[in-house]
Amino acid sequence: MAYDFGRYFKPKEFECGCGCGGLDISQKLVDRLNTARELLKQPIVINSGFRCLEHNRKIGSEDSSAHVKGLAVDIRAIDSNYRYKLLNVLFFCGFFRIGIDKDFIHIDIDESKPQKVTFLY
Numbered sequence: 001m002a003y004d005f006g007r008y009f010k011p012k013e014f015e016c017g018c019g020c021g022g023l024d025i026s027q028k029l030v031d032r033l034n035t036a037r038e039l040l041k042q043p044i045v046i047n048s049g050f051r052c053l054e055h056n057r058k059i060g061s062e063d064s065s066a067h068v069k070g071l072a073v074d075i076r077a078i079d080s081n082y083r084y085k086l087l088n089v090l091f092f093c094g095f096f097r098i099g100i101d102k103d104f105i106h107i108d109i110d111e112s113k114p115q116k117v118t119f120l121y
């Protein structure tokens with residue numbers, strides 16, 4: 001299946017961070033990120049997208065992580081005003097699972113996990 005990364009993103013941004021080249025990312029997730037980026041009118045930097053199981057284990061994440069399923073991204077967010085605007089847009093775009101860490105926002109569309117939750121790390 002050919003991906004469409006849309007106007008704002010490149011495949012590389014979603015690739016596994018270990019360098020394996022893994023890129024099994026959800027098209028639905030990428031589409032919604034493009035919509036969010038359009039509304040935000042500011043850059044969205046993906047810290048982490050797809051992760052192979054080995055890499056995911058290496059960084060201490062659980063095997064059930066939505067990143068391994070290609071259903072999650074972590075967006076860089078270190079500025080409080082940017083974080084506020086990003087969260088506003090993500091809620092508006094119907095993201096039902098949002099994780100907040102000090103320097104990134106995690107979003108995933110994994111329907112096997114609890115919905116309408118905002119969690120901390």
Ligand SMILES: [Zn+2]
Nearest residue numbers: 016018020052
């Ligand atoms: Zn990898």
Ligand SMILES: [Zn+2]
Nearest residue numbers: 072073074106
């Ligand atoms: Zn994440």
